[in-house]
Amino acid sequence: MSELNVGVEPERGAFQGKFVYVKNFKIDTIVFSAGFVPFCNVPVCRANCCYWGVYVDLKEREKILAHKDLILKFMDETQPKDVELWFEKEEWEDPDFPSGKCVGTNVYNDKCVFLTKEGYCVLQVSAVNSGMHQWALKPFYCCIYPLTFWEGALTYDDDHAEDLPYCGLRATHNHAGPVIEICKDEFIYVLGEDGYAELLRIYDEWKKLKNK
Ligand code: SF4
Structure with a gap:
């Protein structure tokens, strides 16, 4: 070019x-x-776009799990309340993530565990409802x-x-x-x-x- x-x-x-x-x-x-x-x-x-889940940095997983009580309040009956089901177990090396490692969100009921039945990201819903920036808990690759x-x-x-x-x-x-x-x-x-x-x-x- x-x-x-x-x-x-x-x-x-x-x-x-x-x-x-x-x-x-x-x-x-x-x-x-x-x-x-x-x-x-x-x-x-x-x-x-949320049906397959997303890869998140290990630090993002940490942040999401640190807010689990808040997030649980906004999950509906189509989403798993057991936090052990939120992320895949395997961690992957990937230089496109700040820590160099990522992990996938799980798919549950044919959609990302964090997707509500109405089609909204519960991480964003939780943040907005608690006065945080709308993208404070949402994975970077979902935000962009x-x-x-x-x-x-x-x-x-x-x-x-x-x-x-x-x-x-x-x-x-x-x-x-x-x-x-x-x-x-x-x-x-x-x-x-x-x-x-x-x-x-x-x-x-x-x-x-x-x-x-
Ligand atoms: S925006 Fe939320 S529901 Fe959609 S893929 Fe990302 S984490 Fe999952």
């Missing part, structure tokens, strides 16, 4: 291969072209979806999106724009306001070059 590698100071973030760089983050330019829905419409999609990290790069989770009929890869009829424009909160969560503003500047350059 050398035709994109023009007129952009490296320290400002340069197009290199299919990646651009903002602060210390390597970002896949797929986020400029992949589409997404205007918002997560849970009554329509039924939180389909449809973004993810893969081999050190911030990217669009095309693998997960493959199987999602409402917002996924094939649901272009529901898409309202590219991920870079729609998922502002998710980008800011990762890059900060200044990092997102920088990425938008690079995106403008990318659009100009693409339309030449």
Whole structure:
């Protein structure tokens, strides 16, 4: 993609291969072209993205278990009250997690143990109802979806999106724009306001070059 590698100071973030760089983050330019829905419409999609559970950092598991009494108050009859059933037993090495290790949430009643029957994340419900930030207990990779990290790069989770009929890869009829424009909160969560503003500047350059 050398035709994109023009007129952009490296320290400002340069197009290199299919990646651009903002602060210390390597970002896949797929986020400029992949589409997404205007918002997560849970009554329509039924939180389909949560059916398989998620991998969480070991520190996140610790934090969730430290709040188990609060979380239990908001779980419904489709969710396991036995905390031993919340996470898989096996831990995995993965450099895309801060501690270098992760563990999966269990699937129970065909959905992530933390998904309520209405399609909401009980970790978010618990946090909001106790005056915490909405994402205080929610796993990082759930907060940033449809973004993810893969081999050190911030990217669009095309693998997960493959199987999602409402917002996924094939649901272009529901898409309202590219991920870079729609998922502002998710980008800011990762890059900060200044990092997102920088990425938008690079995106403008990318659009100009693409339309030449
Ligand atoms: S932890 Fe919450 S947001 Fe993440 S997959 Fe489970 S229910 Fe969904």
